[in-house]
């Protein structure tokens with residue numbers, strides 16, 4: 001018998017998925033992934049290592065991440081039962097869909113936004129209803145309201161601040177949607193610490209509201225892969241059924257715990273990033289041929305009006321500066337996104353951009 005063609009075994013809905021491409025970043029100025037550009041605060045890495053060494057790294061990690069969940073709960077003002085931690089918030093997006101989505105269900109997603117909501121919907125067998133945002137990237141409320149009340153829409157994904165636009169929405173808008181939603185409404189607050197406003201308090205009133213957060217951005221722990229979600233106990237109880245028992249390794253649990261306990265050490269870095277964002281916005285605003293969009297996160301989306309964005313992106317890369325090219329994504333013609341780097345990185349980026357624009 002002939003062996004089967006492996007591609008024919010693949011679930012048909014996965015055929016269009018493109019693998020995440022590895023790319024070289026070493027030696028470049030990395031302003032493409034919205035990380036915190038600073039090293040960890042003084043002494044923190046050593047403290048993480050000391051703490052981790054005191055744990056039994058030869059044994060499986062705590063499957064409930066009890067200590068970390070307790071610390072997160074205190075940080076967010078909720079109960080530990082309301083917190084689920086994951087291998088980055090990417091894992092939690094998939095876990096939510098594995099648990100509440102799947103074949104026959106839809107995810108409602110206003111776009112442009114973070115691509116993983118749609119990717120994981122497809123991977124888990126659900127389908128996407130994509131609704132375009134307004135031209136200023138605000139939420140298309142009437143269109144969302146119409147769709148969100150459908151019983152097949154099991155999950156709606158909203159991000160505030162949104163990636164890549166940097167836009168936020170208000171409590172009134174969220175309440176308007178929550179009042180109509182038949183499924184879960186996930187608000188991704190990955191960039192919460194750069195903005196300062198959270199919807200966590202609304203969970204008391206809306207048991208279908210889920211908040212997603214991460215240690216990858218403000219806490220500068222992207223390489224450790226730690227994310228968390230906060231929701232009503234009814235929601236987290238279901239997620240604990242489906243979560244892999246050892247999804248978060250001991251070293252990463254320890255790193256997030258130590259970082260959170262020492263969160264005061266991050267304050268000057270966060271202030272510096274927010275001030276840097278305002279400076280960068282002003283500089284881009286004054287640059288002929290560039291239209292930046294206001295942002296409440298640690299990055300700025302801008303449109304190139306004189307030169308095609310892919311060319312600007314390539315020419316910046318040739319000068320050692322990596323930013324994100326979004327041209328080609330719906331609603332983002334000639335758009336690029338730059339992370340707020342350290343002062344010197346910002347200056348180099350602005351100089352290079354000026355040079356590229358001629």
Ligand SMILES: Cc1ncc(COP(=O)(O)O)c(C=O)c1O
Nearest residue numbers: 088089090114163190214216227
């Ligand atoms: C809006 C948003 N959510 C989630 C993530 C993923 O974060 P994590 O590193 O926790 O998987 C990102 C990363 O860029 C993001 O921009």
